[in-house]
Amino acid sequence: MKAQVKSILVITPDAAVSKAIGAALGGDPGLKVDTKASTLTQLNGQAVKFAQEHDFIIFDTDPGSEADLRAIEDLARNRREGTILLALTSSDISLAAARKLTRAGVDEVLPYPITGAELSEQLERLQARSTPEPARGGGARLGRLIAMAQARGGSGSTTVALNLADALTGKGGFLHRADKHSVALVDFDLQFGTIGSALDLDEQDALLKLAQDGNVPDLRFLEQSMSKIPGGLSVLPAPSKFAPVDALRAEQVAAILDLLRQTNDYVVVDLPRALVGWVEPVIEQADELLIVTDLAVPSVRHARRLMDFFKTVNVGLQTTVVLNRESRPLMRTSVHKEAATALNSKLEFWLPQDDKAARAAVDQGKPLTAVASRSPLTKAIGQLAKAITKALPATARVGATR
Numbered sequence: 001m002k003a004q005v006k007s008i009l010v011i012t013p014d015a016a017v018s019k020a021i022g023a024a025l026g027g028d029p030g031l032k033v034d035t036k037a038s039t040l041t042q043l044n045g046q047a048v049k050f051a052q053e054h055d056f057i058i059f060d061t062d063p064g065s066e067a068d069l070r071a072i073e074d075l076a077r078n079r080r081e082g083t084i085l086l087a088l089t090s091s092d093i094s095l096a097a098a099r100k101l102t103r104a105g106v107d108e109v110l111p112y113p114i115t116g117a118e119l120s121e122q123l124e125r126l127q128a129r130s131t132p133e134p135a136r137g138g139g140a141r142l143g144r145l146i147a148m149a150q151a152r153g154g155s156g157s158t159t160v161a162l163n164l165a166d167a168l169t170g171k172g173g174f175l176h177r178a179d180k181h182s183v184a185l186v187d188f189d190l191q192f193g194t195i196g197s198a199l200d201l202d203e204q205d206a207l208l209k210l211a212q213d214g215n216v217p218d219l220r221f222l223e224q225s226m227s228k229i230p231g232g233l234s235v236l237p238a239p240s241k242f243a244p245v246d247a248l249r250a251e252q253v254a255a256i257l258d259l260l261r262q263t264n265d266y267v268v269v270d271l272p273r274a275l276v277g278w279v280e281p282v283i284e285q286a287d288e289l290l291i292v293t294d295l296a297v298p299s300v301r302h303a304r305r306l307m308d309f310f311k312t313v314n315v316g317l318q319t320t321v322v323l324n325r326e327s328r329p330l331m332r333t334s335v336h337k338e339a340a341t342a343l344n345s346k347l348e349f350w351l352p353q354d355d356k357a358a359r360a361a362v363d364q365g366k367p368l369t370a371v372a373s374r375s376p377l378t379k380a381i382g383q384l385a386k387a388i389t390k391a392l393p394a395t396a397r398v399g400a401t402r
Helices: 015-025 046-051 066-078 095-104 116-130 157-168 173-177 206-213 219-225 250-263 277-285 297-313 334-343 355-364 376-391
Strands: 006-011 031-036 056-060 084-090 108-112 144-150 183-187 227-229 233-236 266-270 288-293 318-324 349-351
Touching: 006 015, 015 031, 015 116, 046 066, 066 084, 066 095, 084 095, 095 108, 144 157, 144 250, 144 277, 157 183, 157 266, 157 288, 157 318, 157 376, 183 250, 206 219, 219 250, 250 266, 250 277, 277 297, 288 297, 297 318, 297 334, 349 376, 355 376
Parallel strands: 006 031, 006 056, 056 084, 084 108, 144 266, 144 288, 183 233, 183 266, 288 318, 318 349
Antiparallel strands: 227 233
8 A cells, every 4th residue: 555645834934944844754655745935924814724634834934923823813724633742942942932832832832943854753753643553542631740849848749640640540548449540650850750660660770871862752762762551551751860951851751741741641740849840841741830838938839839830831721739748637727828828729639648658659669548547547549539530531632632
């Protein structure tokens, strides 16, 4: 059977840019590259017509131009299903400017200059993300992404992330009658991540090797790097060796998340405390951000700062505060009310301290459900998982691309 040729349209007034892209992709027999020496705004309604005829539209743009943003919105509204929009911008584009483009409808912002290999990898990744998955049936289906951040070091966010991911599989506790879900857990705390050791997994340095090689990961990388534990949970642990916190690149992280969301119902990401650049794609794709904190004043203040910062990356991000090692009070005190006001949260999720159960789970290298299923901590995390599956049903994203 003859492979289907993908059609690419490059829209730019800069002849050097179109020539460079043509040279980078022209040797691929699976790609047909056309160019238009113009801007989006100069094409007027013609751009919409082109969006019905091509698989990829790559265009030069100025995120500071309102006319360009309106043209992108029109293009995004009227493109045919599956057409992917890529914006070429300066390599020093600001986060706020990039967000303008994605809100307008751009699928990916590409810094220029870009090498042919990098461009090919981006096209392949985006095409894979938008291609329906045969095993799922129907349209493309993306899993839900839950990001976990900590308000301070030692807040216990790793314990929460691990056991929340386990509870989301729906295999134990009060969730035993729930639908079974495939869940991926990623430990992106490159320097101090402990999920692998908490589950007694063999040491492996896949993320460190990925950072050193500079490659954009594919499904084979995940198949070789993910550790499976009973019950439907797969884990990508942090490196066993020390790795610089900024060792990964944003496109590598984005590719990992894309692939995991294509193959899992839920993806739980344990973030590092440091706010490095590659955290951005996690927050952009997140369906929900959980911030783990206690009620100490410094913790509450830092949690609020984190919430405000992450909202600059993803304006519509749903944020939930999880109070760890804090028992739910029978009566709310002034401290509780002040914390709720500062965090703009109802403070619905309280995880009681249970050192005995937590220690037993770590010592045995198993989740809490396997060691202390009746523990108040296990039940509280189960309630959190139940709330997430209710708010973010695993079957909700049919045909989504972001």
